[in-house]
Amino acid sequence: MPLDYPESFRELTRELRRLPGVGPRGAERIALWMFRSPHASPRALSRAVETACAQLKTCKLCGFFTHEEFCFLCSEEDRSGKELCVVEMITDILPLERTGAFRGRYHALGGKLSPLTGIGPEQLRVSELIDRIAAETPSEIILALGSDIEGEATAHYLAELISSTKVKVTRLAQGLPAGGGIEYADQRTLQRALLHRNLFGTP
Ligand SMILES: [Zn+2]
Known part of the structure; x- marks a missing residue:
């Protein structure tokens, strides 16, 4: 046995x-x-x-979960098409949506560039993003990608790719977590907080 x-x-x-x-x-x-x-x-x-x-299917536009052709977010008619927020994963959309600070449209890439694991632009929804930019003519692309090395590489790759379309590209601000003190922040976070500091008060 x-x-x-x-x-x-x-x-x-x-x-x-x-x-x-x-x-x-x-x-x-x-x-x-x-x-x-x-x-x-x-x-x-x-x-x-x-x-x-x-x-479950993925929405033909943004890639979010849906039972229909388009998800409930893409089906909302009063949602602005002027801002297109690019995220890595489908699961990044709802946390951003729940902030209530964004009323534009989303596009999930399905991951991030990772040459070591064989993930290139062809494995992500990059060509779909380019098609959407051409069809929807947004005035701003917001890159809401992670701040790890692969997220950074993906952001730079996309910014370069989109630059030919002349659409404004922005990235989420990076820095200190809300409610956190300086003494608890790691060096990289502090570096980014300094680098991305904002104008505050009246000059
Ligand atoms: Zn959708």
């Missing part, structure tokens, strides 16, 4: 290991939890995954 779990359990852990951030031990722990925990509901989970995969 081979010293291993039954095939169905091994199959489950193999699939769980494909999830981001789940290693071999984590996959076993999750699989065990599904069958042992009174809080687990493996059938409901399986149904939810199946339903989501069957029903």
Whole structure:
């Protein structure tokens, strides 16, 4: 007899290991939890995954989740087409939307440039972005990308690419977190806060 779990359990852990951030031990722990925990509901989970995969599509314009051709954000008629906010992931859209500070349109790239993992512009929704700029003629493109090395590289790449269209390109301000003191900020954050300082008070 081979010293291993039954095939169905091994199959489950193999699939769980494909999830981001789940290693071999984590996959076993999750699989065990599904069958042992009174809080687990493996059938409901399986149904939810199946339903989501069957029903969820990405919006033809911005890339956000939708059940229709266009998402609820792109379907809002009073939303301004003058500002187009570019984000890395679909999941970056709602946090920005919830601030209530932006009423323009969004465009999710589906990731960021990462040569080491083989992600180039062709793997992202870059050509769709260029098509949208041509079709919607926004007056400003806001790059709401991460401040890590790959986010920076993506921002520079896009700024260069968009420069030929003469549309104004801006980036989210970077600096101190709200409610945070100087002594808790790391050096890189402080450097950026100094670099991107704003005019304050009457000169
Ligand atoms: Zn949309």
